[in-house]
Amino acid sequence: MSAQRAITQIEASQAMPADVPLRRIGLGGLLAATARRHPDRIAVIDPADKPDWSGRPAITWTYAAASEIVERLARGLRSWRLPPGSRIGLCLPGSAESALAILAVEAAGHVACLLPVSWDEDRLLAAAQGVALSAILTQARLGSAAPAERMCAVAARYFGLRYLAAFGPDVPDGVINLDRFVLDGPAEAAGGSPPAPAGIVTFVGGDPDRPVYRSGPSVVAAAAAHLAAARVAPSERILSLIGPHDLRGLVTGLGAALVAGATLEAMPLFDGAAFAATLRRPVPTHLVAPAFLERNLAGRDLPAELRSITLVHRAPARFPGRSRVPGGPQALRLDTVIDTMAFDETAILSGRRGSPGDLALVLGKPERLALPPSLMRLHRGIDGRLAFRGQACAATTLQRGSRQDALGETWHDTPYAAVLFAGLATAIDMAPTDTALAGTVPSPEAPASPESVASA
Incomplete structure (x- = not known):
């Protein structure tokens, strides 16, 4: 399945209700x-x-x-x-x-x-x-x-x-x-x-006492949602500096490569000289890297074959300054930069900088999320707490080794909220702990407010 095919399926399912599952494939x-x-x-x-x-x-x-x-x-x-x-x-x-x-x-x-x-x-x-x-x-x-x-x-x-x-x-x-x-x-x-496909178990924040289960189709759905922003074509290469030890590494690496029909090349142990040589190999490449490497890449002459850079953040996180002035201190000399935010093991949200899907815009106004509701929906509660719904975020916590299947139509609350300035998200931080405001995520049957729920 190519990235173009995955995106076509996403566009074709825009009118699909949130409770209709996508094809079950691992x-x-x-x-x-x-x-x-x-x-x-x-x-x-x-x-x-x-x-x-x-x-x-x-x-x-x-x-x-x-x-x-x-x-x-x-x-x-x-x-x-x-x-x-x-x-x-x-x-x-x-x-x-x-x-x-x-x-x-x-x-x-x-x-x-x-x-x-x-x-x-x-x-x-x-x-x-x-x-x-x-x-x-x-x-x-x-x-x-x-x-x-x-x-x-x-x-x-x-x-x-x-x-x-x-x-x-x-x-x-x-x-x-x-x-x-x-x-x-x-x-x-x-x-x-x-x-x-029986699914996978990952661990929140690398904590062995916080295992999370998700089904195989949910992993594929999360990768498809990421590819809607990354747009990796068949036969292109994903060069990943993030190991498949959690959802963010699995979705942006192996999952994205298999959904797109692309090539995965990973570097488990980072070496600067080896990375530079590998990056300059003459093949269309999509780099996946931890967000902190943006400062190291800024201002450098990047290979012409580099199609995009996906910078992977893990909540809580602050978005860096985004100077697009040539030679600016944070200027990445590349047209396509993708920010990917991992909300623990619940959801992976990706968006292209400078596009309508820019995470600063989407997190500031969730109705901008341009994904089919069966794949992913985003909600911001009264206390600012973010919640996700859809097959791409159908995960459930394991309790002493037992689990119940997570349903895509269930809202999955997170402990995070967007820090907003002038309607744009500048960071993801922990949500307020005021118990009077807790539990504001609506039930799946509740009517969705166009101001707070993305149902594109």
């Missing part, structure tokens, strides 16, 4: 669809320095090759005989293994739980217990760290962990070698219909 279904139509298109590119910090070769995967490897990994996971919908932790850097593992867990009918590689043993243990993980996939080596050995220590303290596996080399004793899943013969077609 990330793996998108990979398989592109692999059938464009098998030689590049799907994932490993960074050139990967052998230095992982001991594994840097590989460029076509869509066809990636689809085959995903099925081989999924076949190995299915051999574990876990109940459908089991939670499998993924503690991997943002390299090809991470992308393929996420897709393989989905293809096996399980829930991928994204565990940041920066977590220590205690946080990993808290997440494993709270989410009730049945298995963990990790990597033997990451620079000077040994994630697989750290997971062995977690397994010794948490007896609910039935399987522990890692990509090599030097996989510790007692840990399943995932490379053997890939190398052990040709992929076999799974019997019957593929399982429905």
Whole structure:
């Protein structure tokens, strides 16, 4: 599915009521669809320095090759005989293994739980217990760290962990070698219909005690909403400096690439010289970077092949000054700059600077949000608190490992409010805590005020 196709679907569904779900498809279904139509298109590119910090070769995967490897990994996971919908932790850097593992867990009918590689043993243990993980996939080596050995220590303290596996080399004793899943013969077609995408679990603010679940179609919907602003074309490259450890990294990276039929190249470990060389590769590129890097990029001569820069903010955050004067202190010498705001693990909101979808305009006046209501709606309560509705933000908190499916027609409140000046948002801050103003989000059946609800 291309970005243009995704945008066409968005435009075609403008009149769709908010409670009509979009097509139920997961990330793996998108990979398989592109692999059938464009098998030689590049799907994932490993960074050139990967052998230095992982001991594994840097590989460029076509869509066809990636689809085959995903099925081989999924076949190995299915051999574990876990109940459908089991939670499998993924503690991997943002390299090809991470992308393929996420897709393989989905293809096996399980829930991928994204565990940041920066977590220590205690946080990993808290997440494993709270989410009730049945298995963990990790990597033997990451620079000077040994994630697989750290997971062995977690397994010794948490007896609910039935399987522990890692990509090599030097996989510790007692840990399943995932490379053997890939190398052990040709992929076999799974019997019957593929399982429905079971979804993912991420953690609010990197807190292992705050897990959030969302369905596979909700992840795809969030990526489609982001692409309405990013407009990545098929065969173009997304160069991401943000790992897929939470919703913002997953949506702007792997999710956006698969929805657009584009290429994903990630840099899990940032190196300035390597980044400069990778950025200047002669291929149409969309850079995804943490918002704080804007000052480093401002005023620099950027490659002609760079189509856009997506600057990813995480609420609470302040929007930087936006001088568009040539040579100005905050002037990015690029026509297309996209601001993306992550509202914890609830919603990802993206908008092009200087366009009608600029986040400063949309957050100042929510009815400007130009997305179909089935995909995303935005509401500002009496106390300024922002809430989201639609399939792109259908998430629910896990309570002691149990969940209820989040519905797109439910309003999802956030603790954040926009700081406004002259009708424009200059920042996102915590909303007032006055209990008299709390709970002002209307029910799905309540009539929407045109001054406060976006229903474009």
